[in-house]
Amino acid sequence: MTDLRSNIFYKIVIIVTLSIYAAYLTYRLLYTINPEALIFSIVFYFAELYGLVALFLYFFQMWDFPHREVNLPEQGLRVAALIPTYNEDISVIRKTALACMNMDYPHDTYILDDGARPRVRELAHEIGCKYLERQTRIGAKAGNLNHAIQQIDADFFAIFDSDYVPYPHFLIKTLGFFKNSQVAFVQTPQHYYNIDSFTFRYSQKKQRIWNEQEVFYRLMMSGRDYWNSTFFVGTAAILRKEALESIGGVATETITEDLHTTIRLYKKGWKGIYHNEVLASGLSPMDITTYQTQKLRWAYGNISVIFYDNPILAKGLTLPQRICFFATCFGWTVGFSKAIYFISPGVLLLTGMYPIANFDMEFIIIYLTFLLTVLSGFKIASRGFGKVFRDEEYNMLNFFILMRATLRAIFRRKSEYKVTVKDAALPISLLYLIPQFFVLLTSYIGINWGLFKLYFHISQDYKGLGIASFWAFVNGFLAFSIVRGVTKPYHGRRHFRIPESLPLYVYQGNERFIGWTGNINERGVSLLSLSPLDLSRDVKLEIIIGTEVVKCEGEIVYENIRKTNKIYSYGIKLRNLTPVQENIIISHCFNVALPRLFRNFGAHISYLNNWVKMLRAKRIIKRKGQRYFIHILAIVRTEDGRERPYVTHDLSLSGALIITYESIFLNSSLYLDLILPVGKVGMQGRVVRTEELSLGKQTTYLLGIKFEDDNDISRQRLREFLKRESQRGYLEYFRVS
């Protein structure tokens, strides 16, 4: 669970940042409005003013964070898990339904099928969960939920979108909050697991994953919880039936029924809780078409709530609640101010019109002071979650769609509820990227024009044109970066595979090899082996998943040889898996591998925050020695003579970290055979650290092993291997082909 602390230091940072911003705007208004380009100057000023309001609302929502203890729920609560669906793929619903069935607390699982599909009914029957269908589609998802809530006899409803796979302890961790009879709902972070979507940015080398939604769900929602202003987001949440009945059910007037429902609940005096721990994971849009459809719906829905249930004027809301809900609606109107920032340098360079009068050295110094203060304040207050460049990239991607949504909401054009495609990537439509290409083009043309002016002595304003050219370059780079990220070819695989290293045995004919997986799902694996396979023949696999062994057949569908280090990589399509075996793989992927992946690759505290911590005299412990995140197969022989294959988590000359599913005692001696391309390297070692990770239903252990082998040859071979492979990355976590 993310534990955010807010103390006086962060509050001072927030106050100072806002004060400097306000002072800067006052100076701008008094001294720098340009009468020779009055309209441009005023428009630009309003964009900056918008920024101040937006920053104030942003900081307000992270002023402080509540500290909540998770209590165990009472026995005997009547709980139903609801999975509303319309036209989503069966395999997507299947994973979610299976995971819902696996949740710890006694409950019933319902698939709410608005599409009345026989295949979904069969799926429910096969899995053993309940099935509800509607004859009409009135109210879309909200209508579907209301229909179910009226029919089902339960006190609490856990709601999951059809692609949202809950972890087993979802109910255990959330139901306890309902001991307070005023609590209407508990919301958990909306989290995604398909990290190859363009909404993610990742670095295997830096061990970082960043998602566009991180700041909102890991930080802002928790901050809103402090003001009792968190809101139901439509999935990964649990609601009290009594609360819903008190407001006439889930709101159906807008297409963001979740936000609207929340406002109604708060008006009635109910409370909401945000439990800042990822307890469910879903699918992020895989293509620009789906992404824009979703964004348009969210933006339009959130803004139009103002016209149905204006949170600013609503009776029953506290002042902080009004501010927070106003922030929710206001935040989606950012498109216009961003458009002004993106177009302004091009306008300046092409027309010679300056939005700032007295553009001299004094102004530049004032502006730089202001900019550095605001950026630093943002970074510190964002606790490592806010990434200025990434945030601006996605502002570049979204600005036009948000403008459309704002105008649509203002002019009250109806928008219908369009289900987000969850199971495949649609073809890339460049039409959606026209605004970004436009920014790129105007920036590039503007830079050229400005440089020609200077070169041919048309203008002597090196300062102004130079700064404008730099600004246009930054905008152009943002546009180029996001276009490149969005248009990179999506992998041919329809169903995302979780990166996970599991040892396995491969049988082909009379031969037996040992290998390990690069990634896995219930349909296939990426197999890594030091021995080549015969592509014309199928294989039999024994995949060691924790304490289970999944035996199945496999068809080799692709081969990729990394010739430099003789690792053979194969794409294997799994066949003839029983439902039990599928469940084992799905369960491991979502309950063990995924939480561990995000634990290792989650938000890291930024350098600036590290520096701040140093100033506050907190010790930052650095690891000794260079460890490489390399996944190597290791046959571990323990003191009792047992041999088990494992995969290393990281490796160095002095030791290794290994993931196991059974505990090995501290200070135990063991022997590792590291399976390297150059051959086996045997190392004697001792367990110096054990860490238990209770992830999902399976406990995993991280064992730190210190090598105690004096064998020079072994150490030499290991050293050579690490030197050669460390830069390359032995295991491609995020391969997309």
Added chain:
Amino acid sequence: MVRKPLIIVASLTLISLIVFFIFNLAYRDQILVNQAFFRMVNIPSPSLVDIVQKSSRRNLSKDDSAFLYRLSTILIRKRMRSEAIEVLGRALKNEPDNPQLKLQLATELFNDGRYEEVERLFNELLSQVR
């Protein structure tokens, strides 16, 4: 793999060439005057008259002060004093506090025998300096 960067570079080059072409059309007169000013390229007198007339018809921007100053210098070299005085007068209207323009205009007015205007200009210059 190499094709994509090549396409991008080729596209950007093409755009730059198009921009350059349009730029030359838009600033044809200014480029010509600058070439004459900096590199002593000869501009025939009828073309200079044409440039003077065109500049009198359009709205002037901040950057035009330097252009008008250079144009006036070329006119002076060509002994087209009345045109030079007219251009400098317009330049000063565009940028009234430019000392270089005032000095140039004062010099030409002096050479033209308009001493009262010269005295006014020099008084303005001196009060600026003080």
